[in-house]
Amino acid sequence: MTPAVPPAASDGQVATHERVYRTLRGRLMAGEMEPGVALTLRGIGKEFDVSMTPAREAVRRLAAEGALTLSSSGRVTTPDLTPERIEELAALRALLEPELAARALPRAHMALIERLRTINSRVAEVVAKHDVTGYIRSNLEFHRTLYLRAQAPAMLAMAETVWLQLGPTMRALYMARDRSDLQKHHRAILAALAAGDEPGLRLAVRTDVTQGLRMLVGL
Amino acid sequence: MTPAVPPAASDGQVATHERVYRTLRGRLMAGEMEPGVALTLRGIGKEFDVSMTPAREAVRRLAAEGALTLSSSGRVTTPDLTPERIEELAALRALLEPELAARALPRAHMALIERLRTINSRVAEVVAKHDVTGYIRSNLEFHRTLYLRAQAPAMLAMAETVWLQLGPTMRALYMARDRSDLQKHHRAILAALAAGDEPGLRLAVRTDVTQGLRMLVGL
DNA sequence: CATGCCCCCATGTGATCACAAATCGTCGCG
DNA sequence: CGCGACGATTTGTGATCACATGGGGGCATG
Numbered sequence: 001m002t003p004a005v006p007p008a009a010s011d012g013q014v015a016t017h018e019r020v021y022r023t024l025r026g027r028l029m030a031g032e033m034e035p036g037v038a039l040t041l042r043g044i045g046k047e048f049d050v051s052m053t054p055a056r057e058a059v060r061r062l063a064a065e066g067a068l069t070l071s072s073s074g075r076v077t078t079p080d081l082t083p084e085r086i087e088e089l090a091a092l093r094a095l096l097e098p099e100l101a102a103r104a105l106p107r108a109h110m111a112l113i114e115r116l117r118t119i120n121s122r123v124a125e126v127v128a129k130h131d132v133t134g135y136i137r138s139n140l141e142f143h144r145t146l147y148l149r150a151q152a153p154a155m156l157a158m159a160e161t162v163w164l165q166l167g168p169t170m171r172a173l174y175m176a177r178d179r180s181d182l183q184k185h186h187r188a189i190l191a192a193l194a195a196g197d198e199p200g201l202r203l204a205v206r207t208d209v210t211q212g213l214r215m216l217v218g219l
Numbered sequence: 220m221t222p223a224v225p226p227a228a229s230d231g232q233v234a235t236h237e238r239v240y241r242t243l244r245g246r247l248m249a250g251e252m253e254p255g256v257a258l259t260l261r262g263i264g265k266e267f268d269v270s271m272t273p274a275r276e277a278v279r280r281l282a283a284e285g286a287l288t289l290s291s292s293g294r295v296t297t298p299d300l301t302p303e304r305i306e307e308l309a310a311l312r313a314l315l316e317p318e319l320a321a322r323a324l325p326r327a328h329m330a331l332i333e334r335l336r337t338i339n340s341r342v343a344e345v346v347a348k349h350d351v352t353g354y355i356r357s358n359l360e361f362h363r364t365l366y367l368r369a370q371a372p373a374m375l376a377m378a379e380t381v382w383l384q385l386g387p388t389m390r391a392l393y394m395a396r397d398r399s400d401l402q403k404h405h406r407a408i409l410a411a412l413a414a415g416d417e418p419g420l421r422l423a424v425r426t427d428v429t430q431g432l433r434m435l436v437g438l
Numbered sequence: 439c440a441t442g443c444c445c446c447c448a449t450g451t452g453a454t455c456a457c458a459a460a461t462c463g464t465c466g467c468g
Numbered sequence: 469c470g471c472g473a474c475g476a477t478t479t480g481t482g483a484t485c486a487c488a489t490g491g492g493g494g495c496a497t498g
Contacts, residue, residue: 015293015481040449051483056450060276064283066373073490074234074450088373095314154285154307154384158377165373234451259479270453275480292460293480 017054020044021061028067028078029164031136031171036080039068066165078168086169089162093209096159097143098202101189103150105201108193116145116193120186127183132174136167142186146193173212185211236273239263240280247286247297248383250355250390254299258287286383297387305388308381312428315378316362317421320408322369324420327412335364335412339405346402351393355386361405365412392431404430 014022024044027033044055059076062068069079081089119142126134140163147156185208192201233241243263246252263274278295281287288298300308338361345353359382366375404427411420 017481042449052450053482053484057275057279057481061279061283064280066376075490076450085373088371091318091371092374092377095318099310099314152307152310154304155311157285158311158380161377236451261479271480272452272454276451294460295480 015054016048016050017057017061020048020050020054021058023048024058024062025067025164028062028167029136029140029160030133031167031174032133033078033168033171035078035168035172037078037168039076039078041076062164065161067161067167079165081165081169086166089166090210090214092162093159094206096155096162097147097209098205100147100150100152100155100159101201101205102198103152103155104146104148105193105196105198107149107151108146112145112149113190113193116142116186116190119145120183120190123186124183132171135174136170139182146189170212182208182212234273235267235269236276236280239267239269239273240277242267243277243281244286244383247281247386248355248359248379249352250386250393251352252297252387252390254297254387254391256297256387258295258297260295281383284380284383286380286386298384300384300388305385308385309429309433311381312378313425315374315381316366316428317424319366319369319371319374319378320420320424321417322371322374323365323367324412324415324417326368326370327365331364331368332409332412335361335405335409338364339402339409342405343402351390354393355389358401365408389431401427401431 039059041052041055041059044059045052048055059068063070063076066079069077071077119138123135123138123142126138144156144160147159150156185204188204189201189208192198192204258278260271260274260278263278264271267274278287282289282295285298288296290296338357342354342357342361345357363375363379366378369375404423407423408420408427411417411423
């Protein structure tokens with residue numbers, strides 16, 4: 001359709017498929033899409049005004065990360081997780097994130113704690129506005145900001161992959177329930193951080209991570 | 220080149236890109252390729268007698284899993300990990316695999332232990348033959364067979380992703396060193412399994428996993 | 439009115455091509 | 469003899485097309 005401007009022309013140093021990938025990834029992680037929604041390569045291509053090729057690459061990359069589900073015929077949908085799978089992913093969070101927090105602890109200075117407090121107050125705002133997507137986004141930003149200090153990129157990447165897989169589910173989950181007690185857990189994390197209390201931090205993170213997802217299991 | 224036989228013609232129910240992906244994945248995980256080796260889409264296409272399209276998909280999928288490294292210009296190489304990255308991946312194994320083993324423990328009956336013993340004896344054979352690839356393959360089969368019993372597919376997938384990332388490095392590692400003591404750790408795992416001793420099993424798995432990779436750090 | 443079947447169209451797959459950029463080797467200059 | 473610049477070629481990227489397939493809507497039948 002635009003053979004006159006073939007590849008990286010107006011690219012801000014990022015390939016087209018990368019742009020598509022990042023946009024879709026952001027949507028999925030933030031819970032902007034419900035579970036089980038179908039996507040098509042041509043539809044994605046049309047939305048981003050690109051051909052099927054970069055759309056396909058972005059989709060396959062997301063599928064490789066578990067952020068999208070491919071049917072046997074190659075059709076693409078957002079994942080609709082079974083309760084067992086949700087529990088398993090929650091267990092993975094409970095395994096990875098306390099470790100990341102513990103590794104960040106020695107490097108967590110006052111400036112970081114202040115930044116986390118700021119993010120946490122933003123969480124309160126979006127909760128008040130019933131902004132599910134905004135809530136998920138700022139909640140994850142709280143965790144990511146802390147874990148970045150762990151200097152463990154591979155471990156952080158794994159945690160983010162879990163978040164990505166849970167994105168649509170978290171939307172469905174938080175839409176149905178109240179989440180007023182999430183702030184409490186974040187405050188416990190901050191307290192343990194400030195006190196340099198590693199066992200307390202591990203427990204606080206584990207509780208925060210497990211709590212929200214345990215709600216769905218009860219359904 | 221073959222427009223007369225377009226898509227899934229002689230496919231044994233698997234798409235071409237899937238076949239390419241699986242083959243490359245197997246090679247990488249078994250350590251058949253050294254770290255830092257360059258791959259090209261056209262080269263892969265030629266080897267498998269396919270066009271660039273499925274080669275590209277397979278490569279990008281592997282890159283998404285960390286099994287291949289993409290340079291900024293899109294060139295593809297097998298990963299050449301820094302010691303820090305190796306340590307981090309070892310830490311991930313030490314985190315994930317004891318958990319998988321512990322979850323498998325209640326379901327581990329005599330038949331499974333026998334099967335593990337058989338696999339373990341095959342490990343001895345390939346070690347005697349200085350078959351690095353065969354060693355890595357049967358060692359991982361030992362672990363996978365055990366973890367399959369954990370009924371935790373997402374967690375197992377994460378562990379396999381770590382193995383995949385370590386593939387080429389493990390080759391370089393095991394080529395340089397002797398690994399006669401690996402059998403000992405596997406026997407400790409089997410003993411703890413047979414005794415139903417969860418703490419002992421966790422420790423044995425953790426030791427087995429950490430040991431081999433700790434060798435390289437000493438270099 | 440419910441149900442089952444069939445056909446059509448939407449969709450994924452793989453091949454191919456044009457293009458830009460990066461890489462590597464070579465040649466010329468200091 | 470070493471180093472830097474230039475050029476050919478290799479390589480990834482994105483667009484487009486032909487084709488097979490499977491899903492869903494519509495029609496006929498009970």
